[in-house]
Amino acid sequence: KAGVTQTPRYLIKTRGQQVTLSCSPISGHRSVSWYQQTPGQGLQFLFEYFSETQRNKGNFPGRFSGRQFSNSRSEMNVSTLELGDSALYLCASSSGQLQTYGYTFGSGTRLTVV
């Protein structure tokens, strides 16, 4: 079956702009989580959505937001981009059977803010 699909793969934006990233989970997976990876801070949890509801949220400013649609696809939005938002953004989906299968990650969206 298809894996987790993230689009776009690469993105270049200018400071002050906003950006929307998309994640399509594995079919049947209802939980979608987002992570930011940077050389300085490593992998950090952004938020998790389950059945269209935000279930967990990390310590990021309000400029970072997300949503999940009824088909479990998720988007995250970053407004008023800063240079420090340059990162690899990873999406992970889960069936809920976490004790056995862990999470399946997409290949990520590499965002560069100039």
Next chain:
Amino acid sequence: SQQGEEDPQALSIQEGENATMNCSYKTSINNLQWYRQNSGRGLVHLILIRSNEREKHSGRLRVTLDTSKKSSSLLITASRAADTASYFCATDRDTSGSRLTFGEGTQLTVNP
């Protein structure tokens, strides 16, 4: 902030040798997971060990967990050049929902 610390930060070995990576964490957990990442791509789930387990095997992988010391180790036996990657441990605390806290990672290089 990262909960986990991994050591070593970098490890270089020859093909056929074993590689051991360690991970420490700070809080109580439900489970601990290991992931592999190749060249800044997505993470691949390797193995999950629950907090009430002490050791788990999967193919050439062996994971141990010591909750009293809040530490875990990942052993890769008979390493191959294709094992070259970054390896991360991640802890999962929540009983509802997902919220992985990752370590800083170990960069493993396996030389042919």
